[in-house]
Amino acid sequence: MILCPFEGCGDAYLMGRLFDEYLRKERIDTEYIVIQPSEVGGRILKLFGIAPIECISCEEKNAILAFGAFIGFTAANMTVFHFNSGIHTGIMNCVEGIHNIDFFSMFSLGRLNLDVLALRVPHFVAGAFLKRKLIGQGVREGKTVILFPRSNSIPSPSEEFWKKLSIELKRKGYIVCTNVIYDEEPVYGTIPLQIPIEEIEGTLCFAGCFIGSRSGICEVVSSVDCKKIVIYPYGYRWGSGYVDEYFNIRNMQLCADMIEISYSQEKMLLAQILCHF
Numbered sequence: 001m002i003l004c005p006f007e008g009c010g011d012a013y014l015m016g017r018l019f020d021e022y023l024r025k026e027r028i029d030t031e032y033i034v035i036q037p038s039e040v041g042g043r044i045l046k047l048f049g050i051a052p053i054e055c056i057s058c059e060e061k062n063a064i065l066a067f068g069a070f071i072g073f074t075a076a077n078m079t080v081f082h083f084n085s086g087i088h089t090g091i092m093n094c095v096e097g098i099h100n101i102d103f104f105s106m107f108s109l110g111r112l113n114l115d116v117l118a119l120r121v122p123h124f125v126a127g128a129f130l131k132r133k134l135i136g137q138g139v140r141e142g143k144t145v146i147l148f149p150r151s152n153s154i155p156s157p158s159e160e161f162w163k164k165l166s167i168e169l170k171r172k173g174y175i176v177c178t179n180v181i182y183d184e185e186p187v188y189g190t191i192p193l194q195i196p197i198e199e200i201e202g203t204l205c206f207a208g209c210f211i212g213s214r215s216g217i218c219e220v221v222s223s224v225d226c227k228k229i230v231i232y233p234y235g236y237r238w239g240s241g242y243v244d245e246y247f248n249i250r251n252m253q254l255c256a257d258m259i260e261i262s263y264s265q266e267k268m269l270l271a272q273i274l275c276h277f
Contacts, residue, residue, distance in 0.1 A: 001078045003068075004045075005061060007038030008153070009197075009216030010247075014107045015081050016048035017119045022081070022112055037061040043197050044220060047122035083107060097241020104252035121223065124201035134206060137191050141206055144175040146195075147187055148212030154243055155233045156213035161266040162187040165211070165273060172277050177207070200224070211273065214247055222255040229273060234264040 004015050023029070034053045036042040042055040056064075068076040083106045084092040096106060108114040134144075149162045166176045166187050177193045178186035186192035195203050200217075201224045204210050209227040212218060218230050232244035239246065244262040249255050259276060263269035 001035060001064075001076070002032055002081055003035040003061070003064060003078060004041065004081045005037065005065060006082055007036075007041050007058065009040060009044060010103070010219040011082065011216065012036065012038075012041035012044040013122070013216065013219040014104060016045050016050060016122060018108055018112060018114060019045075019048060019050055020120045021108075021114050025112070025114060026079075035061070035064065040197060044122075047124060047198065048120050049123065081112075093239055096239025097246040098239070100241070100245065100251075102245070102251045103247050104254065122220070125198045126202045133193055134203065139175050139177065139191070139207060142208040143173065144177060144207035145169050145209040145211055146193065146204060146207050147176065147178045147190065148210065148215065148217055149178065149187060150184070151213040151215035154214050154247075155236060157231065157263070157266055157269065159187070161270065163189065164270060166190050168270065168274055169277065172274075174209075174277070214243060218247075218249060218258075219254060222249055222258065227259070227276070228255070228257070229259045229261065229276065231269065231273075232260065232262045234262040 004011060034045060034050055036045060036053055036055050037058050037060070039055050042053045045053055064078070065080070068078045068080070073080065084096075092106070095101070096103075101109075133139075147162060147166070149159075150156055162178075166189055169176050170189075175191070176187070176189070177191040179195050180186050180192045181194070193203075197220065200221060204221060204224045204226045207226070209229070210221055210224070211229045212231065214230050214232050218228075221228060230249060232247070234244065236243045244260070245251065248260060249258040250260065261269065261272050263272065
């Protein structure tokens with residue numbers, strides 16, 4: 001059993017990138033099952049061809065972790081695929097960002113002790129979403145910005161900021177959409193889209209631009225060939241460092257063309273983003 005104890009998109013994405021190397025290092029060539037405590041995390045792992053995957057609840061995940069800690073993970077035939085599972089390794093969150101170590105390095109070196117030689121890449125699918133939702137709603141190829149304004153872990157700019165950004169982008173001739181999950185409200189005046197994670201590459205390539213608060217979705221779109229702008233709150237601590245250094249996509253060498261902006265004032269952030277259009 002291989003357990004990813006976190007439900008975040010970024011955690012699942014990095015697990016997918018490192019999975020082959022981990023199997024090689026541990027000489028795992030027998031049957032295994034991957035346990036993932038979120039449905040979307042399981043779908044991300046499937047983009048890497050990983051199977052079989054069993055998606056469980058957080059309560060079930062906590063029970064499995066407690067069981068492994070009680071009898072021993074080796075005895076339970078279990079591997080915890082994360083540097084900070086909350087069981088015996090919780091201290092690892094105190095060294096996140098220390099000496100400029102980044103999120104990816106904490107995975108590959110801090111937990112798995114991997115000297116990464118090769119990385120599995122995700123394989124997105126081209127489905128019916130583009131024709132059904134984008135073209136049908138007047139979205140123009142290469143002239144559309146899709147906003148991803150929310151983050152579960154890191155503070156995001158205000159709703160008023162996103163509204164002002166949308167207004168300014170429209171003045172420049174862009175169509176503006178908001179990716180929404182379940183019953184979330186879109187940014188005022190934008191087109192709401194519920195983009196399947198499997199089709200996010202084709203959607204963004206067609207639209208032309210991604211702008212988002214730093215969240216796990218930024219890892220997922222790091223390889224997509226479009227304009228990508230990621231927003232960080234300046235001076236926000238994470239472990240022993242700051243989010244704009246620890247979670248920096250370029251530092252993790254996941255993407256060379258990501259535009260990453262740290263802000264302290266939303267007025268200045270607006271100008272920093274608009275100068276790229």
